[in-house]
Amino acid sequence: MNTEKLILVVNDDGVTAPGIRALVEAMHGLGRVVVVAPDKPQSGMGHAITIGSPLRLESTDIIPGVEAYQCSGTPVDCVKLAVDKILHRHPDLCVSGVNHGSNSSINVIYSGTMSAAVEASIEGIPAIGFSLLDYAFEADFSAAKHYARELAIKVLANGLPEKTLLNVNFPKLPLSEIKGMRVCRQAQAKWVEEFEERLDPRGKKYYWMTGRFQNEDAGIDTDEWALANNFVSVVPVQFDLTAHHAMSHINQLLS
Amino acid sequence: MNTEKLILVVNDDGVTAPGIRALVEAMHGLGRVVVVAPDKPQSGMGHAITIGSPLRLESTDIIPGVEAYQCSGTPVDCVKLAVDKILHRHPDLCVSGVNHGSNSSINVIYSGTMSAAVEASIEGIPAIGFSLLDYAFEADFSAAKHYARELAIKVLANGLPEKTLLNVNFPKLPLSEIKGMRVCRQAQAKWVEEFEERLDPRGKKYYWMTGRFQNEDAGIDTDEWALANNFVSVVPVQFDLTAHHAMSHINQLLS
Numbered sequence: 001m002n003t004e005k006l007i008l009v010v011n012d013d014g015v016t017a018p019g020i021r022a023l024v025e026a027m028h029g030l031g032r033v034v035v036v037a038p039d040k041p042q043s044g045m046g047h048a049i050t051i052g053s054p055l056r057l058e059s060t061d062i063i064p065g066v067e068a069y070q071c072s073g074t075p076v077d078c079v080k081l082a083v084d085k086i087l088h089r090h091p092d093l094c095v096s097g098v099n100h101g102s103n104s105s106i107n108v109i110y111s112g113t114m115s116a117a118v119e120a121s122i123e124g125i126p127a128i129g130f131s132l133l134d135y136a137f138e139a140d141f142s143a144a145k146h147y148a149r150e151l152a153i154k155v156l157a158n159g160l161p162e163k164t165l166l167n168v169n170f171p172k173l174p175l176s177e178i179k180g181m182r183v184c185r186q187a188q189a190k191w192v193e194e195f196e197e198r199l200d201p202r203g204k205k206y207y208w209m210t211g212r213f214q215n216e217d218a219g220i221d222t223d224e225w226a227l228a229n230n231f232v233s234v235v236p237v238q239f240d241l242t243a244h245h246a247m248s249h250i251n252q253l254l255s
Numbered sequence: 256m257n258t259e260k261l262i263l264v265v266n267d268d269g270v271t272a273p274g275i276r277a278l279v280e281a282m283h284g285l286g287r288v289v290v291v292a293p294d295k296p297q298s299g300m301g302h303a304i305t306i307g308s309p310l311r312l313e314s315t316d317i318i319p320g321v322e323a324y325q326c327s328g329t330p331v332d333c334v335k336l337a338v339d340k341i342l343h344r345h346p347d348l349c350v351s352g353v354n355h356g357s358n359s360s361i362n363v364i365y366s367g368t369m370s371a372a373v374e375a376s377i378e379g380i381p382a383i384g385f386s387l388l389d390y391a392f393e394a395d396f397s398a399a400k401h402y403a404r405e406l407a408i409k410v411l412a413n414g415l416p417e418k419t420l421l422n423v424n425f426p427k428l429p430l431s432e433i434k435g436m437r438v439c440r441q442a443q444a445k446w447v448e449e450f451e452e453r454l455d456p457r458g459k460k461y462y463w464m465t466g467r468f469q470n471e472d473a474g475i476d477t478d479e480w481a482l483a484n485n486f487v488s489v490v491p492v493q494f495d496l497t498a499h500h501a502m503s504h505i506n507q508l509l510s
Contacts, residue, residue, distance in 0.1 A: 047364050048329075052296065054462055055462045109494060183506045195336060195339050207312060209304065241493060241494070247440070
């Protein structure tokens with residue numbers, strides 16, 4: 001079975017999250033599935049890596065019938081360790097998620113789920129990150145599973161353009177109410193932070209991050225529009241951050 | 256003095272790092288300088304934010320004569336907290352660094368220094384990240400200070416294009432040997448990880464991340480080329496990750 005496809009499944013909510021089980025189920029029969037996920041929630045870790053401390057990696061039977069490992073590091077660490085120490089080759093596909101909560105628009109940059117997929121793509125592995133607009137532990141992943149499987153089959157068969165991965169978000173809807181997939185751009189949006197200040201029992205201040213999501217983009221070609229209109233949003237993502245369009249402007253600034 | 260400029264200085268090496276002192280010195284006289292930096296090294300934190308635990312923020316007199324705060328969070332947390340709880344308005348400029356070590360090419364995505372600058376840019380603040388190709392604690396920041404000041408003056412006077420920040424790297428050279436600044440694109444490069452496996456005193460495995468930087472880009476318009484040829488590299492950076500050039504390809508894939 002040298003032709004069997006190899007599929008790496010990662011996430012940021014940790015190996016015990018229902019979302020990763022849903023994704024494993026969605027990959028059933030498409031190839032050899034290996035799970036390498038954080039041993040604790042790692043939401044909001046962005047593209048963090050572990051430099052100053054060592055990592056642990058342990059086999060786990062938490063997902064019945066599936067080869068799975070839990071890692072003490074970040075989502076990006078999971079991908080790096082999986083390739084070097086478990087798979088010993090590049091998988092044919094890396095799928096990340098299904099995240100409990102949205103990773104649309106600007107959230108892509110804070111997301112551990114998406115950063116794991118970005119890391120795979122940097123390493124030349126076709127990669128897709130999946131997120132469901134429902135934070136609930138008991139969220140319904142059935143529509144997500146349907147589309148994740150469809151996308152995985154297409155990407156396993158056709159690959160993805162070089163240095164490009166996919167950021168896929170699912171509206172919180174049953175499959176029958178979803179109108180299909182829509183290729184979009186990332187909406188221009190941001191979080192407006194308002195830290196909540198409290199006093200600890202010793203009278204010293206501490207702060208909780210709270211935020212308000214602010215969509216500044218009325219475009220109908222964005223992921224926010226697609227999700228609000230009952231579509232699955234599919235955003236092609238790149239990891240080269242060069243602002244090529246600004247080169248001449250910056251040359252002028254420096255001259 | 257309503258016209259006085261407000262400059263936020265952040266980093267990822269922590270408030271005690273020599274690099275941030277160099278940057279504070281470089282900003283001297285350009286406006287009111289406020290430092291908000293992590294209370295411990297936060298290298299490799301990427302765009303991580305702190306969601307599940309509260310943050311501490313404390314005034315510190317570690318940099319004589321400068322209003323400075325240390326924060327228990329990530330570099331991105333520092334920017335968010337600074338704007339909401341210390342400055343109470345958007346600064347006119349956010350400078351991050353000077354990082355001890357390169358943040359050229361793909362390193363931009365792992366870098367806490369650059370992620371702090373990216374966060375400022377997301378919030379609409381003109382931002383520049385600075386890094387010196389020298390990890391040493393006693394590194395010579397004099398050339399970095401010279402160019403950081405020159406760039407800060409230009410950006411304070413002229414701003415930056417919308418949603419664009421600068422990633423500036425300095426070669427490890429005295430000022431007299433640097434040929435000037437060069438606007439470049441990020442070189443296509445990656446890290447090839449080789450985790451070192453060890454056994455702890457109880458006989459259980461653990462792993463240290465080690466890596467080899469692999470530049471796959473022979474272009475003479477890249478930051479790697481500029482740095483190798485004694486230039487300061489200036490890369491315009493964007494935070495919209497949409498791979499616009501791949502839209503039609505992905506539409507075809509899904510059809």
